[in-house]
Amino acid sequence: MALAKLSNVLISDSLDPCCREILQAGGLQVLEKPNLSKEELLTQVKDCDVLIVRSATKVTADIIRAAERLQVIGRAGTGVDNVDVEAATRKGILVMNTPAGNSLSAAELTCGMIMSLARQIPQAAASMKEGKWDRKKTIGYDPIILPEESVTFGVQQLPLEQIWPLCDFITVHTPLLPSTTGLLNDSTFAKCRRGVQVVNCARGGIVDEGALLRALQSGQCAGAALDVFTQEPPQDRDLVNHPNVICCPHLGASTREAQSRCGKEIALQIVDLAKGKALAGTVNGQALSSAFAPQTKPWITLAKALGLLLHTMVKQVNGSIQVSTLGEPLQNAGNYLTPAVVTGLLAGAAQKDVNLVNGLLLAQEVGLKVTSVHSNKVPEINSDTGLLEVTLLGSPYRAVGSVQGSTPVLQELNGATFKQLVPLAGTLLIYRAKASNPSTLSALIELLGKAGVQLQSYQSSSAVGGEEWSVVGLSSALQNLSELKQHVTEAFQLTV
Numbered sequence: 001m002a003l004a005k006l007s008n009v010l011i012s013d014s015l016d017p018c019c020r021e022i023l024q025a026g027g028l029q030v031l032e033k034p035n036l037s038k039e040e041l042l043t044q045v046k047d048c049d050v051l052i053v054r055s056a057t058k059v060t061a062d063i064i065r066a067a068e069r070l071q072v073i074g075r076a077g078t079g080v081d082n083v084d085v086e087a088a089t090r091k092g093i094l095v096m097n098t099p100a101g102n103s104l105s106a107a108e109l110t111c112g113m114i115m116s117l118a119r120q121i122p123q124a125a126a127s128m129k130e131g132k133w134d135r136k137k138t139i140g141y142d143p144i145i146l147p148e149e150s151v152t153f154g155v156q157q158l159p160l161e162q163i164w165p166l167c168d169f170i171t172v173h174t175p176l177l178p179s180t181t182g183l184l185n186d187s188t189f190a191k192c193r194r195g196v197q198v199v200n201c202a203r204g205g206i207v208d209e210g211a212l213l214r215a216l217q218s219g220q221c222a223g224a225a226l227d228v229f230t231q232e233p234p235q236d237r238d239l240v241n242h243p244n245v246i247c248c249p250h251l252g253a254s255t256r257e258a259q260s261r262c263g264k265e266i267a268l269q270i271v272d273l274a275k276g277k278a279l280a281g282t283v284n285g286q287a288l289s290s291a292f293a294p295q296t297k298p299w300i301t302l303a304k305a306l307g308l309l310l311h312t313m314v315k316q317v318n319g320s321i322q323v324s325t326l327g328e329p330l331q332n333a334g335n336y337l338t339p340a341v342v343t344g345l346l347a348g349a350a351q352k353d354v355n356l357v358n359g360l361l362l363a364q365e366v367g368l369k370v371t372s373v374h375s376n377k378v379p380e381i382n383s384d385t386g387l388l389e390v391t392l393l394g395s396p397y398r399a400v401g402s403v404q405g406s407t408p409v410l411q412e413l414n415g416a417t418f419k420q421l422v423p424l425a426g427t428l429l430i431y432r433a434k435a436s437n438p439s440t441l442s443a444l445i446e447l448l449g450k451a452g453v454q455l456q457s458y459q460s461s462s463a464v465g466g467e468e469w470s471v472v473g474l475s476s477a478l479q480n481l482s483e484l485k486q487h488v489t490e491a492f493q494l495t496v
Contacts, residue, residue: 006049006071006274011055012036017077019263034056035221042066050270052076053083054262061087063231068477070414072096074119075283076262079203080394090365092358094273098265141148164191176203179295186209187422188202189215195222201252227252252338284381299330299388300356303337305424306390306399307344309410310492312321312450313397317345322371327378327386334372340371341390377405387411408496413469418463422471423457424496429472430483444472451478 009023023030033044036057044049045067053059059073060228064087075082075097088095147157158166170192174180184198185208195205198221200207205435209230214240215221223244232250234240265281272278279289290296291394303323311317323338327332342359345368354362363370378387382402392400400412401424409421413430433440448455457473467489474493478484483490 006270007050008048009050009270010048011052012041013045013052014151015052015054015075016260016263018260019052019076019267022264022267022271026267026274028271028274030381038063045070050074052266052270055079057082059083059088060268064088064091064093066100067093073269073271074266074352076266077177080201080283084162089284089358089361092290092353092355094279094357096266096269096273096279096281097283098262098269099282103370103459121473136444161191164188165168165193167193168195169197169198169492171205172202174202176204176205181205182208182211184211186211186214188221192220194220196220196459197222198224200225201227204230209236209239213242216242216244219279220493256368285357287336287339287359293357296333296336298403298406298408299333299337300340301388301496302388302401302424303340303401304344305408306388306401307341307408308347308494308496309344309399309424309430310390310392310397311345311347312492313490315394317368319395320371320392321345322389322393323370323372323376324389324391325372325386326376326389327382328376329384330386330388331374331376334384337388338372343386401431410471413461414464416459416464416469418459418469418471420459422459426456427474427477427493427495429474429478429481429493430469431488432469435468437468437487440470440487442460444484447478447483448474453478 007029009028009030011019011030013180014034015032020030020390021031027233028050031044031048033040035057036044038058038060041057045063047069047289048071049069050072051067051070054076059082061084064070066085069150070093072094073088073096075095078097078099080095080097083095093386106297124192137308141264142157152155163170169431170184171184172180180203184205189196189211189437196205198212207224207226212221216224221244223246224242225246226239226251227248236445239245269280270281276292279285280294282289287487310321321341323334323341325334327339330337339356342363343354343356346354346359346362346366360370385402385404387400387402389398389400398412398414399410401408402421403409403422408424410424411418411421431440431443439478445455454475455472456475457471459471461469477493477495481493485492
């Protein structure tokens with residue numbers, strides 16, 4: 001499931017030539033324009049489908065608004081603090097990075113910084129004064145990697161509050177986020193062992209530079225090694241000039257190997273995306289990642305179809321929508337099926353730019369509350385596949401579907417169960433009328449004959465309150481339903 005066709009790529013920072021070569025070999029047109037001014041970038045970005053940057057280009061909300069065709073922003077590197085991810089998400093633009101591309105080089109520099117601090121190499125390269133050769137124990141905190149996994153590479157995970165007083169060295173390896181800004185501050189330094197040493201080769205701002213300087217001056221921190229700063233190059237020289245501080249001008253990823261890896265990885269990711277093969281390195285489109293797996297594609301199609309169906313029935317969807325995944329096979333499917341349902345709902349509401357990247361954000365902005373629940377309980381007949389249920393809370397509107405083979409099907413509508421599963425594909429006419437009333441079908445057949453539209457399939461539901469639902473597959477949509485509506489309670493069409 002690819003995005004709309006990706007054709008033109010703009011590379012606005014200096015990247016290894018392999019990036020351009022891989023993109024061109026993948027059939028993409030590439031324009032390299034490093035060192036653009038903001039005004040030049042505003043002009044160039046209008047015609048590109050993909051923008052690839054390193055850290056120099058600042059992809060601001062202004063740039064994103066000007067990018068009329070832009071679908072993907074590729075960051076050749078790890079941190080995306082130079083990209084306005086929220087603005088990109090709102091516009092449905094996918095943001096990708098290469099988290100592994102420069103990690104090795106940054107880790108190498110971190111190790112070098114630790115040795116330099118521990119042995120005071122820059123200050124006294126000719127000697128190793130009072131150096132300890134005993135092996136240090138490594139402890140750490142990571143909200144993503146499981147503790148059982150980190151143990152396999154020799155790291156014991158602890159909560160942050162337990163880490164501070166135990167460390168001789170603290171190194172940070174996180175992106176700059178609101179939750180990580182000022183992670184090391186006056187409060188955390190006070191909790192540390194006196195004489196702690198700090199290494200930051202990740203992002204400026206994770207360590208509060210004022211707090212670090214105060215800790216150095218008091219002796220609470222014995223030394224710091226910094227490759228990154230809040231402002232680059234740093235204007236305040238007090239920290240840089242401190243005798244116990246080692247500084248580098250943001251060299252962590254500046255190795256030939258790292259630049260080659262980052263350029264290669266982002267190019268391969270974009271080529272795979274353009275060909276609809278896979279999606280890796282996504283920052284803001286986790287639901288879209290699932291759309292590339294063969295087993296999830298029909299479920300995402302089903303979710304969109306149920307969302308569109310609900311919108312078409314209700315016309316104006318307000319209030320709260322509940323998306324329920326039922327059955328063990330769908331235990332972890334809510335994270336991608338919920339955005340897909342919302343995409344169908346909002347697409348039906350003329351939200352032209354809605355997709356799996358921005359669906360939930362746009363729903364929130366229009367006041368639609370969306371919740372997701374899961375239960376392993378499911379009818380025996382659906383135990384091998386599962387069920388997806390979409391409900392407008394506080395109303396009778398509810399649609400239930402599943403996937404048979406690779407075909408999305410409708411099983412139940414507003415409490416009425418279909419006698420045969422209804423394939424959700426093509427142009428569908430759906431109406432509710434009195435049960436077992438042959439005049440309704442006769443009127444429909446007459447209407448189709450007048451319009452020159454072929455009836456391709458027909459399914460009906462069980463009766464609820466003396467009425468039943470019928471779903472008719474058509475060769476094309478009818479232009480006018482007024483004649484049919486004289487014979488039915490309600491009728492509408494949709495194209496899936």
